[in-house]
Amino acid sequence: MRHLECFLAVGEERHFGRAAERLGMEQPPLSQRIRRLEKELGAELFDRSGGQVALTAAGSVLMREAPALLRQHQRLRTLVKRAAEADPAEPPRPWSSIY
Amino acid sequence: MRHLECFLAVGEERHFGRAAERLGMEQPPLSQRIRRLEKELGAELFDRSGGQVALTAAGSVLMREAPALLRQHQRLRTLVKRAAEADPAEPPRPWSSIY
DNA sequence: ACTGATTACGTCGCACGTAACAATA
């Protein structure tokens, strides 16, 4: 999930340096994350040749589809948090059902 | 993401042992994962008191919402994989644009 | 006492930052 945010930053900036700054991290970890994501997905996402950071076909698909997944993820977090606040799990009160 | 699969297994089985077996792992790591997930979400998901594994309100919400997220995640992986296979990133051929 | 969940502990892999390197303009 974090990988996707990093990927989106790079895909939008088309620049590892600016993306890393935007994400509050350094370039090397970012580069590694992207590589891992590519390996995990089994697909090259960026074409780094030619001094350019260009999207591959797979990268374009991911750029188009990733935001929806991130939004849904955020939505889920919000719903769960809300439910937990509305019905806070009662702290253990072993006596409550007796008295 | 993996956390959600673990959570769903426990939520469906309502039993850490069977869930762990289904997931191909041991109970202790599973228990830890669930605890981490709960801490990360800031919400109790299960009520382990009474020798029962019962869903809390937040847990119920997650049981209802998680499958959609997992499906979308799987869909994304499929789309990316397909795009990568349809347009395999060309291996570096520095001479191709010359000859 | 037995079944089931958690905590304790050692190990491995991932993620980060800093530093050194390679490649492109």
Next chain:
DNA sequence: TATTGTTACGTGCGACGTAATCAGT
């Protein structure tokens, strides 16, 4: 040579399995 991306390396946290412990029936 300056800029940009990657590899190298050491450190810390997360995840796993095995073993020991706690809780409920």
